[in-house]
Amino acid sequence: MTTERRGLLQRGFSLGALTMLTGCDVSDNDAVQSFLARFSEWNDRVQAALFSGQRLAPTFSETQAVKNFRYNAWYGPDKAPNLDPADYRLLLSGKIADKKPWTVDELHALPQQTQITRHICVEGWSMIGKWTGTPLRTFLDRVGADTTARYVGFECADGYYEGIDMQTALHPQTLMAFKLADEILPRQHGFPFKLRIPTKLGFKNPKFITTMYVTNKQPRGYWTDRGYNWFSGS
Ligand SMILES: Nc1nc2c(c(=O)[nH]1)N[C@H]1C(S)=C(S)[C@@H](COP(=O)(O)O)O[C@H]1N2
Numbered sequence: 436m437t438t439e440r441r442g443l444l445q446r447g448f449s450l451g452a453l454t455m456l457t458g459c460d461v462s463d464n465d466a467v468q469s470f471l472a473r474f475s476e477w478n479d480r481v482q483a484a485l486f487s488g489q490r491l492a493p494t495f496s497e498t499q500a501v502k503n504f505r506y507n508a509w510y511g512p513d514k515a516p517n518l519d520p521a522d523y524r525l526l527l528s529g530k531i532a533d534k535k536p537w538t539v540d541e542l543h544a545l546p547q548q549t550q551i552t553r554h555i556c557v558e559g560w561s562m563i564g565k566w567t568g569t570p571l572r573t574f575l576d577r578v579g580a581d582t583t584a585r586y587v588g589f590e591c592a593d594g595y596y597e598g599i600d601m602q603t604a605l606h607p608q609t610l611m612a613f614k615l616a617d618e619i620l621p622r623q624h625g626f627p628f629k630l631r632i633p634t635k636l637g638f639k640n641p642k643f644i645t646t647m648y649v650t651n652k653q654p655r656g657y658w659t660d661r662g663y664n665w666f667s668g669s
């Protein structure tokens with residue numbers, strides 16, 4: 436790759452723009468692919484270093500929050516997991532002292548707070564929603580999680596998986612959201628809970644979580660395995 440092209444990439448030109456400029460499909464080029472992969476890893480490290488654990492995502496007023504929130508997954512809403520609250524258990528593993536599984540009723544009895552924040556999806560849409568739930572930090576304290584560990588990972592009922600750094604897990608706006616627009620979280624939006632992280636892109640907000648674990652090994656992410664950045668702050 437020429438110095439000129441590398442400069443373009445570093446200034447944030449998209450692969451599509453680069454293809455238009457050069458008239459060839461650079462994404463077919465192995466050297467470009469491996470360069471972009473390294474660029475992406477570097478970008479994750481820089482983002483992690485720049486991200487302040489205390490910086491708050493913007494919040495909005497009640498009137499700005501939508502009632503009918505948009506649905507997203509790689510399958511249609513009719514295919515979303517239909518978890519039975521009678522059978523559901525949140526399983527805990529890894530560096531957590533009390534690994535007792537949690538029922539929906541036990542989760543709902545946790546202290547809750549409300550946030551009105553913007554959800555931003557990499558597919559090019561965003562929406563302001565009102566979510567209510569328990570700060571993940573409160574839950575991690577409650578179960579005796581080792582918060583000196585580096586990551587918290589999640590596995591979901593639809594086979595999705597995600598993970599976040601501990602700083603994000605302890606961020607005051609990172610919620611285990613049990614409600615959307617004042618209603619119990621609808622099935623397609625992640626019943627019994629989704630992780631709501633307004634400092635992260637939409638895909639780092641896993642729905643229908645069935646397992647939570649604390650680890651020092653960076654958890655894999657569903658969309659990260661398909662080429663998106665692991666850090667993906669918004
Ligand atoms: N389990 C699970 N969580 C998920 C997804 C998914 O497909 N499965 N999609 C992610 C993406 S890309 C987005 S934009 C949001 C969509 O959440 P919503 O349906 O409540 O809008 O969920 C995120 N969490």
Ligand SMILES: [Mo]
Pocket residue numbers: 507555556557558637638
């Ligand atoms: Mo998304």
